Amino acid sequence: MSRGTILLVEDDPRDEELTLRALRKNSIHDQVVVARDGVEALDYLFVRGSHAGRDPDLLPRLVLLDLKLPRIEGLQVLRELRGNLSTGLLPVVILTSSNEEEDRLAAYAAGTNSYVRKPVDFEQFTEIVRQLGDYWLILNEPPPARR
Amino acid sequence: MIRTNEPLAREALAKEYGAALQEFVSGAGEAALARAYELGRRAVASGVGLLDLAMLHHEALLALPADGPGARSREVMAAQFLAEGLSPFEMTLRSYQANARLLGLSETLSRQNAEIDRAREQLRAILDATTAVIYLKDAEGRYLFVNRQFQTVFGPRRDQVVGKLDEEVLPAEVARMLRSDDLQVLEARAPRELEETIPASDGAHTYISLKFPLLDAAGTPYAICCVATDITERKRADEALRRAKEAAEDANRDLESFSYSVAHDLRAPLRHLDGFSQALLEDFAGQLDDQGKKFLRYIRESAQQMAQLIDDLLALSRVTRGELHRTRVDLTAIARAVADRLGAAEPARRVDFVIADGAWVEGDPRLLGLVFENLLGNAWKFTAKRAHARIEFGQAQQGGRTVHFVRDDGAGFDMAHAGRLFGVFQRLHSTAEFEGSGIGLATVHRVVRRHGGRVWAEGAVGQGATIYFTLDGQQEGR
Numbered sequence: 086m087s088r089g090t091i092l093l094v095e096d097d098p099r100d101e102e103l104t105l106r107a108l109r110k111n112s113i114h115d116q117v118v119v120a121r122d123g124v125e126a127l128d129y130l131f132v133r134g135s136h137a138g139r140d141p142d143l144l145p146r147l148v149l150l151d152l153k154l155p156r157i158e159g160l161q162v163l164r165e166l167r168g169n170l171s172t173g174l175l176p177v178v179i180l181t182s183s184n185e186e187e188d189r190l191a192a193y194a195a196g197t198n199s200y201v202r203k204p205v206d207f208e209q210f211t212e213i214v215r216q217l218g219d220y221w222l223i224l225n226e227p228p229p230a231r232r
Numbered sequence: 233m234i235r236t237n238e239p240l241a242r243e244a245l246a247k248e249y250g251a252a253l254q255e256f257v258s259g260a261g262e263a264a265l266a267r268a269y270e271l272g273r274r275a276v277a278s279g280v281g282l283l284d285l286a287m288l289h290h291e292a293l294l295a296l297p298a299d300g301p302g303a304r305s306r307e308v309m310a311a312q313f314l315a316e317g318l319s320p321f322e323m324t325l326r327s328y329q330a331n332a333r334l335l336g337l338s339e340t341l342s343r344q345n346a347e348i349d350r351a352r353e354q355l356r357a358i359l360d361a362t363t364a365v366i367y368l369k370d371a372e373g374r375y376l377f378v379n380r381q382f383q384t385v386f387g388p389r390r391d392q393v394v395g396k397l398d399e400e401v402l403p404a405e406v407a408r409m410l411r412s413d414d415l416q417v418l419e420a421r422a423p424r425e426l427e428e429t430i431p432a433s434d435g436a437h438t439y440i441s442l443k444f445p446l447l448d449a450a451g452t453p454y455a456i457c458c459v460a461t462d463i464t465e466r467k468r469a470d471e472a473l474r475r476a477k478e479a480a481e482d483a484n485r486d487l488e489s490f491s492y493s494v495a496h497d498l499r500a501p502l503r504h505l506d507g508f509s510q511a512l513l514e515d516f517a518g519q520l521d522d523q524g525k526k527f528l529r530y531i532r533e534s535a536q537q538m539a540q541l542i543d544d545l546l547a548l549s550r551v552t553r554g555e556l557h558r559t560r561v562d563l564t565a566i567a568r569a570v571a572d573r574l575g576a577a578e579p580a581r582r583v584d585f586v587i588a589d590g591a592w593v594e595g596d597p598r599l600l601g602l603v604f605e606n607l608l609g610n611a612w613k614f615t616a617k618r619a620h621a622r623i624e625f626g627q628a629q630q631g632g633r634t635v636h637f638v639r640d641d642g643a644g645f646d647m648a649h650a651g652r653l654f655g656v657f658q659r660l661h662s663t664a665e666f667e668g669s670g671i672g673l674a675t676v677h678r679v680v681r682r683h684g685g686r687v688w689a690e691g692a693v694g695q696g697a698t699i700y701f702t703l704d705g706q707q708e709g710r
Contacts, residue, residue, distance in 0.1 A: 097500060103507040153496050182499040185492065185546075205499060205539035206532075207507040 089146035089222070091117045094126040094162065095180075096155050103207065104149070104180075107214035113222065118145065123157025126150070127165055130172045144175065144230075147221045150197075152181040152188060160195050167196040174228040176221055241278035242288070245271060249317070250292040256313050257296065257306045268316035276320045285321070289314045365439065365460040368446075371418060371453055373397050373411055385430065385437075406430060417443040418453045428460065437464040491549050498542055505535040544671035547602065551678045556596050563591035563600065563636065567625040570604045574612045583615065586624040591636065593703050599679045600703075606672035607638040607699055614697065615642035633704055641696040645689070653689050676701070 091108075095101045101119055108117065120126035126148075128134035132141045148166070152159035159179065166172040178199040179192045192200050201217065204210050249271050256264035275285050293310055359366050360380035368377040375393045383390055388401045398407035409428065417424045423444035429436050441460040445453035509528045512520070520528070564587060571585040593600070608623065615621035624639045645653070654677040655670075676699070680687040683703040691697035 099504045099508070100500065103503070103511075106507075106511060182496045182503070183492070203499075203503060205502045205506050205536050207503075207510040210503070210507070 089115050090143060091115045091222075092120060092126065092129060092145040092148045093117050094120045094123070094148065094150045094154065094159065096121050096151065096153075100151075100203075103210070104214070107207075107211045108218070110211055111215040111218055113214075113218040115146065115222065122155040123159065123162045126154075126162050127157065130166050130175075131169065141171075142230075144172065146176070146227060147217075148175055148177045149180045149217075150177055152179060152183060152192070160191055163192070163195040163197060176225065176227065178217060178221065241274075242280050242284060245275060245278070245280055246288045246291060249288050250295050253289070253292045253310060253313050254296060257309045265313065265316050268313045269319060272317040272320035275317070276324050282318070282321050285317060286314075289317065363462065365462075366458065368455055368457045369414065370455050373414065375401075376455060385432070403431075413441065413443060414456050414458075417456055418445055421445055421447065421451070421453055437462055438467050439463065487549065488553070491546060491553075494542055494546060499539055502535040502539045502542075506532045509535075541671075544675075548671050548675045548678065551599060551602065551675055551682070556599070556682055558594055558596060561593050561595045561597045561600050563593055563604070563625070564589055566597070566601055566604050567591075567608065570601075570608045571623070574608060581616070581621070582619065583612065583621045583623055586622065586626070588626045591625070591627055593634075593636075595683050595703055596679075599682065603676050603679050603701070604638075606676050610672055610699075611638055611640035611642065611697075613642075614644075615640050618642060633702055635700050635702055637698050637700045639696065639698040644691040644693050644695045644697050646693050647691065650689050650691075654687065673699075 091113075093101065093104060095104060101121075105117060108115075118129060120129050125135065129136040129139070130145075130148075132139055150159050150163060154162070157165075159181070163177060163179075166175060166177070176198050177196070178201060179197045180201050180203055181188065182203055184202045189200055199217075199221075201213060204213065248267075252264055252267040252271065256268070272285070274280075280288075289310075296306070296310075356379075362379070363381060364379075365381045365385050366377075366379040367375060367382050369375050374395055374397055378390045378393050380390075382393070386402055386406075393401050398410050401407075402410070413424075413426050413428060416426075423442065426441045426443060428439045428441045430439060431437075439460040440463050441458050443456060443458045446455040446457060448454050509531045513525060513528050517525070567587045568585075571587065575581075575583065575585075604625075608625070611623040615623065618641065622641050624637075626637055626639070628635050628637065654673045677687050680701045680703065685702040685704065687699065687701040689697060689699050
């Protein structure tokens with residue numbers, strides 16, 4: 086499997102642990118960058134703040150975005166990255182507890198590529214992460230880099 | 233009339249009349265003729281009657297000099313003279329007739345006056361009976377009329393009020409407000425509806441005062457009338473209603489945010505319980521004996537069960553929350569889709585679905601979908617122990633309305649508990665026997681009720697169950 090970066094935006098360390106575990110169990114060995122709130126996620130994406138020193142040409146192949154986040158909520162992160170030329174086309178998957186209609190509607194309206202609800206059953210979650218990896222990291226052709 | 237002087241007057245009159253007649257016939261002309269009129273008037277004034285004057289004329293005729301050649305012409309002239317002398321009598325008669333007419337008129341007038349008085353009394357009775365405060369003032373603000381309620385509200389008797397100004401009979405502040413409102417209406421020359429607050433022993437009262445100017449022919453206001461209705465009670469009720477509505481909206485918002493946080497926050501810990509239990513089972517399997525593994529499995533089962541419970545509760549709250557979108561709905565198609573899904577999930581089971589054709593209704597397709605998810609889902613669940621089950625969706629006519637039903641030949645239930653079936657968390661079977669949260673039929677109940685329908689159940693233990701529902705009643709709000 087080709088190596089790249091996955092940006093996981095997740096504030097709960099237990100969810101982070103479980104997501105990383107599910108990725109590992111599915112042999113997805115891409116480097117996972119974890120942003121623990123909306124501000125950090127945007128700092129990473131826009132190469133600023135605590136992430137000002139990173140290689141600006143290295144964009145994540147996939148953003149796994151939670152909706153409920155401290156400081157800047159997930160929907161706002163999504164809107165801002167969509168509004169920026171360098172990150173506007175990034176594949177984004179909303180990974181959340183909610184299946185409320187309003188949340189789904191707002192997420193798609195803000196430009197998510199996919200919306201997946203985290204199940205309680207960890208085995209189901211592992212299966213979902215496997216399918217996400219297969220689809221977004223292998224099957225799906227990413228957008229060409231904009232120059 | 234000068235009756236006492238009559239003989240004297242007649243004598244003098246006869247003398248003058250004879251002389252005047254002679255002058256006239258002798259050709260004295262208009263001036264002599266005018267004397268005839270003058271004498272006629274004196275006759276009327278001094279009570280000399282019509283017949284007297286005729287006699288007097290006759291005497292004067294006889295006294296004229298003997299007939300000569302112009303005798304015929306003299307007779308004609310004498311007749312003309314008499315006619316002139318009689319004309320004051322004619323006029324007196326006319327004025328008498330006019331008087332008589334006036335007398336009749338005055339009778340009519342007094343009859344009409346009585347009618348006006350009665351109408352005024354009736355009007356006053358009405359004005360005094362109403363609970364509205366009514367008053368009439370002239371343009372300067374002097375009271376012309378006040379009704380009984382005015383006295384009740386403001387205190388001073390009406391005879392102490394009429395002719396007075398506001399500031400002479402009312403507290404200064406009230407007087408100022410009333411006058412200022414009145415002036416507004418007088419200036420506008422048009423009716424105005426104003427809210428006025430009047431202090432009273434039991435607190436301030438609010439009135440809706442309809443004030444309108446009375447205009448004279450030139451369009452200038454000469455008076456102002458006010459009809460003030462006490463709306464204090466209505467206002468208090470409105471206020472209470474507004475507060476209740478706000479509270480309900482607050483509660484609704486709280487419920488919304490509660491549901492939202494239930495969806496997000498309550499599920500996360502369950503995910504952790506399940507995930508880390510699974511991690512223990514995987515990573516530390518060697519260090520756990522069978523008992524330990526069993527406990528971890530229990531933790532996972534409980535976490536998943538609670539997650540299901542949360543989802544069901546959310547679904548139930550969504551049934552109550554959203555708008556009802558009514559349209560034509562094909563229940564047959566919905567039932568088939570749900571049946572297909574159930575069959576696909578457990579292909580090993582042998583279940584015959586019998587689904588009535590063409591079951592079209594008016595309703596919310598999403599909510600009616602929930603009804604079939606739950607009813608057919610229940611039927612599927614409670615027939616699990618039958619080798620070959622039968623589940624039917626059908627319709628029947630009952631008292632002119634269509635009754636829909638879902639019937640199965642599964643475990644059934646004891647009719648003694650039929651009333652508990654549709655309550656939240658009510659279960660008639662143990663979890664070990666059949667899984668479930670006890671929310672499904674409560675959801676069905678709410679959907680049916682929101683469509684204005686009714687739902688009820690029939691069954692017997694071991695003999696299956698039938699859930700009936702209607703959708704065509706009076707629609708409820710939320």
